[in-house]
Structure formats: structure tokens, C-alpha cells
Amino acid sequence: METKFTRREWLGVAGSAAMLAGCSKSVPMVPSTVSIVRAPAYDQRIYETMRRMLADHRVDVRGRTVVLKPNLVEFEPQSSINTHPILVHAAWEAFQAMGASSVRIGEGPGHRRNTLDLADAAGYFKIVPRFEDLFVDLNLDDVTRIRPSRQFSRLEKLYLPNTALGADLLVSMPKMKTHHWTGATLAMKNLFGVVPSGVYGWPKNPLHWAGIEECIADLHAAFPRQFAIVDGIVGMEGDGPIQGVPKPVGVLVAGHDPVAVDATCCRIMQIDPYKIGYLRLASGEANSHMLDQNIRQTGENIADVATPFVLPGTVAGVGLRRS
Amino acid sequence: MSPDSSGLIDTLLSNQNPDGGWPYCSLRASGSPNASRSPNASSGTTAKLLADARGSVGSHDCEEPRKNRPQAGEAGETACPTSENADFPPAVKGVVFRQSTQGRSWTEPTAYAALALLAAGETGAARKGLEWIRSAERPDGGWPPQIGIDESTWVTAVVALLPPEELGPAVHARAIAWLLATYGKESSFDYRLRQWLLGNSRPADQQFPGWPWVPGAAAWVGPTSLAILALEKESRRKPSPEIQKRIECGRRFLLARTCGEGGWNHGSSRAAGYESRPYPETTGMALAALRGVAGPKVDRALAVARGFLDACRSADALNWLRLGLLTHGRLPESFCPPPRLAYRTLPEASLALLVDGGQRGREFFWG
Numbered sequence: 001m002e003t004k005f006t007r008r009e010w011l012g013v014a015g016s017a018a019m020l021a022g023c024s025k026s027v028p029m030v031p032s033t034v035s036i037v038r039a040p041a042y043d044q045r046i047y048e049t050m051r052r053m054l055a056d057h058r059v060d061v062r063g064r065t066v067v068l069k070p071n072l073v074e075f076e077p078q079s080s081i082n083t084h085p086i087l088v089h090a091a092w093e094a095f096q097a098m099g100a101s102s103v104r105i106g107e108g109p110g111h112r113r114n115t116l117d118l119a120d121a122a123g124y125f126k127i128v129p130r131f132e133d134l135f136v137d138l139n140l141d142d143v144t145r146i147r148p149s150r151q152f153s154r155l156e157k158l159y160l161p162n163t164a165l166g167a168d169l170l171v172s173m174p175k176m177k178t179h180h181w182t183g184a185t186l187a188m189k190n191l192f193g194v195v196p197s198g199v200y201g202w203p204k205n206p207l208h209w210a211g212i213e214e215c216i217a218d219l220h221a222a223f224p225r226q227f228a229i230v231d232g233i234v235g236m237e238g239d240g241p242i243q244g245v246p247k248p249v250g251v252l253v254a255g256h257d258p259v260a261v262d263a264t265c266c267r268i269m270q271i272d273p274y275k276i277g278y279l280r281l282a283s284g285e286a287n288s289h290m291l292d293q294n295i296r297q298t299g300e301n302i303a304d305v306a307t308p309f310v311l312p313g314t315v316a317g318v319g320l321r322r323s
Numbered sequence: 324m325s326p327d328s329s330g331l332i333d334t335l336l337s338n339q340n341p342d343g344g345w346p347y348c349s350l351r352a353s354g355s356p357n358a359s360r361s362p363n364a365s366s367g368t369t370a371k372l373l374a375d376a377r378g379s380v381g382s383h384d385c386e387e388p389r390k391n392r393p394q395a396g397e398a399g400e401t402a403c404p405t406s407e408n409a410d411f412p413p414a415v416k417g418v419v420f421r422q423s424t425q426g427r428s429w430t431e432p433t434a435y436a437a438l439a440l441l442a443a444g445e446t447g448a449a450r451k452g453l454e455w456i457r458s459a460e461r462p463d464g465g466w467p468p469q470i471g472i473d474e475s476t477w478v479t480a481v482v483a484l485l486p487p488e489e490l491g492p493a494v495h496a497r498a499i500a501w502l503l504a505t506y507g508k509e510s511s512f513d514y515r516l517r518q519w520l521l522g523n524s525r526p527a528d529q530q531f532p533g534w535p536w537v538p539g540a541a542a543w544v545g546p547t548s549l550a551i552l553a554l555e556k557e558s559r560r561k562p563s564p565e566i567q568k569r570i571e572c573g574r575r576f577l578l579a580r581t582c583g584e585g586g587w588n589h590g591s592s593r594a595a596g597y598e599s600r601p602y603p604e605t606t607g608m609a610l611a612a613l614r615g616v617a618g619p620k621v622d623r624a625l626a627v628a629r630g631f632l633d634a635c636r637s638a639d640a641l642n643w644l645r646l647g648l649l650t651h652g653r654l655p656e657s658f659c660p661p662p663r664l665a666y667r668t669l670p671e672a673s674l675a676l677l678v679d680g681g682q683r684g685r686e687f688f689w690g
Contacts, residue, residue, distance in 0.1 A: 111589060111602075112602070112604075113604060113639055114604070114637045114638075114639040114640060114667065114671075115667075116665070116667040117636070117637035117638075117639070117640075117665075117667065120636075120665075137347075140347035140426075140429075140668070141426075142426055142427045142469075143469065143472070145471075145472075145473075159472060198347065198429065198431075198468050198469075199468050199469075199472060199476070199537075200536065200537060201476070201477065201535070201536020201537055201540070201543065201545075201546070202536070202543075202545060202589060203543075203589065203590070205535065205536060205537070205540040205541055205543065206536075206537050206539060206540045208540070208541075209508065209539065209540050209541075239597060243597050
């Protein structure tokens, strides 16, 4: 791999120069809508909640292909490690009802090779009818080499699965979790799961060497047609994303702009979104996608649902906590 | 042993791509033995058989979306089909697995399928696969995961498991040379120099070089185990001090990374300050790579593997557990994978055949 300055390093230099010049201004943009919807449990009410939430966002998928990307990590169905299958099934039904030409489910776990066994253990076969017909193992899907439109990491190219690249809408459906390296893992970090392990290995270690936060920003740029639905019904705090403990929050957070959705989730978790490296990289000039005035909040107020997530020991001392 | 070797062979034969290679596939049952070689056993047939078998599943279309909804918390009682309650078990005698959409050929499934079919005497299909593999070789003597990907990776170790007389001695020698020249990045001179300049001491688990999934990244248990298997096989055929040295270093790499409770995770014994838990598949792989090695760490890993064996319902994990235990003479003679075990990919089907052969005393992995 060639060594050169990353986008992040250039941004750091540019940012320092800007600070020295004393210029710091926000950039006006059309506000993106982020909804926070109460969802107290994984039960039948999810279906109606999901349908209404997507209708409120006016997601137009008529005649279009949709790929739902949950977060599947480990064989622990009783833990809060994986996106709950009933949520994915509710989204599948809602997008079908909204006229999508096809709705598929795709995931490429980073630790375990036996993806379908993992999905089985996580309850997907039991909850999602015809799951095997709907599911694509993104680790083993055919790939296309792309160069992200905006490049932040040292990776000069990325091989990505055709199922995800070809989708008219990629729906990131992560769990609301803390992360021992990045602070929080939400809609944007969830896109690590589209990187094919068949090419990069288990785990997708070349991305770690190229910079986790930078690669997350690369992936965000590689998929311009996204929607995000974060499973915050029961999240994970402490030593996430694997060895943490369940954290009931009772919300779903959704929107078209993954940066705005993730920033909102951070605020709910009482984490400062400006301290999350990949959010800073992807949030545009002067962090415009994260600014309060550029996010049109619907549903619940952040203050009404916010609850502090215990941070992993690895990042607890770096000032992530939002006052 | 697997309940149906002939079904697994049929699975491999019926999923070979026209170019001679094999895709990974997401496999599913597609019919009876009679239907298995029928040209009509298409994905349409698959869909019908699935629908017939699943009876009352329903359409789940937009008009009646709630009809068959499962209730959360009672997943085991739902009417929805599962790999456990469907009318057809995924792996029963004579049932062939067919993918619903044809994927492109990949190196790993092609190498395993060729190895398994050579062992089964299906030389025609195997040799077509070997031709595909020869055509996929890169100028550096390694193999990409798929033709069109411009980097040689860990799959070179799987290619190197193929018999040189079938693959071609010169081609095979280049695969071995590529493996010998490949290290995890943490063992590279520039990385170590940088760490030294930064004042970082060398962690105990980085004393010995292993193999990465992709050059330029760190070494991991999976690719290190596969590389050792390939080099061990080569060493038996053509002993060399260089090969022996890498095998020994690779084994030390593995022994330095056992989990606290025994067995192996995919990487380190600790991650981000916490103990890593062992995985069945990597525990089996590492045990296979530690053939002939004894000691307390191996004993503890064997105990962990034996515990996994009884509870495991993953074909991939069971393949490696069986092989790992078999390598150390600790697989119960009567052990047979559960009859309803689902083989999800072609490498799983191929490995099951190879491990079956191993249980019958044939040593495809060690020459």
C-alpha cells in the first residue's frame, strides 16, 4: 500500500490554518429530517411504527430495488449485539408495501465466515419468512472495483459487492452501540459490513491499516443513495461493539442522511458527535451535516429520550462525553 | 462422517460454472436425487419445491402483510419455515443443493472443489477446475480471490494444497514461493523499525511471523493455519529447511495467540483489553495446523474443540473441528455430523468430503 497524506491529515492542516485565521462559520444547507420514534419492545407494534416512520420520511421506492443492511456480528441471540430480526422484517414488509420492485437483505460479517449460520442463530430464519431467498452474503457476492467519489483513507480502490452497489436504496440498519475504537458504531460504521471479506478477509483488516474512520467516510461517499434506521430499542453500552451490555433506550432513529442520523444518535447516547472522527470527516464543510440548525428533528425530542451510554474503557478518557 | 457423500459430490458437480470454476453459492435444497441432474432442476423448480415443502407459508405480499407474522419471543413456535422445521432437512440423502442465481467463479471454492473431486475420482470436473485455477494465477505467483481482482491473497494457500502433479509442478512451486515470501505486516522491517523509533516494545504475540489475509495487513489465525497446512504438505513431499522454518514460526505464532480459556479466536488472545473468546472454526483450523505438536496449550484447545463439537450446528465450523480433532487422534470414531446439518456454501460441501476421507484414513491435507 502506498503511503501518502490522507484526506484527514490534509483536513487537519487546513483546519489548523483556518483556526489560526480566526474564521469559523457554518454553511447553510437544506436541513435533513431525522426522526426519533418511541419503540418500547421488539413486538408486533414495530410493524406499524416502521410503516408510519417511513411514510413520514416520504421514502419513494416505487419500482426501485432496496437492500436492507442489518448488523450481524456474533452467535449470541440473547445479547444485544445484532440488529433484531423483527425490525428487519418490519422494514422489509414496509418497503414492499411501498411498492419497491425488490427488497433484499444483505450483510457481510467481519468476524465469522459462516454468515447464514450466524443469521440462523440470530433468529433471522425464524422471524423472516423465506429468509434464504431474500438474503445475500455480501462477503461472497460478486464484486466491482470502485474509486470513492471522495477519498479519505489511503485505499486507492475498493472492491464492493454488486448487490449493494446496484441497489437504488441502501438501508443501513445498525444497532445503537458504543465502539472500543471509534466511540460509537451506528449507520455509517455499519457499512463496514458491505466490504467483502471474500476479498479482504475476516476481519477486513486492510481497512484497519488504512484508517478505520477514514474508511468509514470512504464508504459513506461510495453509497450516495442511503437511508438509515438505527435499532435503539435495546442498544449496547460499555465495551461495544461485542462485549458490551444491553442498554434499553426504546427508540428508532431514522433519516436519509446517515451523518445527521448518527449525530442524533450520539446526542441521544450523550456522546459529543463532534468528537467522533468519521462524523467529522463526512459531515462536510464546518461540520454542516451535524449542526443542530441543519437537522430537522421530528418525533421525540432528544432531551426526552437521551440516556448516557457507558463508554468503553479504550475511549472513556478522550472527552467523548457530551455535557 | 457426513450423511451423504454422494449428495455432496452431486452438489459440486451441478454447481460448476461453464468456465470450469466454482462460485461460493448460498446453497439450498433443490429436490430429490432424480431431479438432481435433471436439466429442469432450475431455480424455478427450486422455488416451487420450496413453496411445496413449506406449505402454508403464504405470499407475504403487500396486501396481507400480517398474515404469517411471527411473534417476537416465540420464534420457535412460529409457523414460519426454518432450517429446523422445514419439511425437508437441508442435508439428507440424495438431496442436491443448487444456488438460485449463478455467481462468478472464485479461487477458494474452486480449489477446494477440485481437491475434493480429485479425491472422489471425479477427475473430469476437477481438471476443468484446475485449468481455471491456472488461468487465474497472477504474475507474482500468487492467486487473487477472483479473476479481475488485482492482488494475490490468502487463497494462494488453498491453491497450494492441490497436488503438484495435477496443478502443474512449476505453478505449484510458485504458489509455495509466494507463501514463503508473505508475512503479516507487523513482522515487516519497516513496521518494526517504526515501532522501535516510537519506543514501543514488541508484543509477545508478534515475535513470530504468521500470514495475513491480504499482503500489507496483519497476520491472523485463519490464513496462518491454511499456509501451514499447505507448507506441511509440501514439506512431506519435498523437505526444505526454509519451509520447515516458516512452519515452525507459524506454529509459534498460533501458540502465542491461544485464548485464556483455550482454543483460538480469529486474532489475538486479547482485544482492546479484554479476553477474546475462542471460535469453533478457528480452533479447528489451528489444531489442524499444529499436527504433531503437543503440550498444555494444545491439550486445552483440544478440550475446547471437543466441547464445541457436541454443540456446533455450523457445517463450516464442524468441518474444521473434525479435522482439528482428527489431526490429534481425538475425534470420536463414531462421530457423525448431525443429519440435518445445513451445508451453506460449496467450500463447506468440499471440506466435508475431504474430512470424511480423512476419517476413513485418507490424508488429503497432508499428502
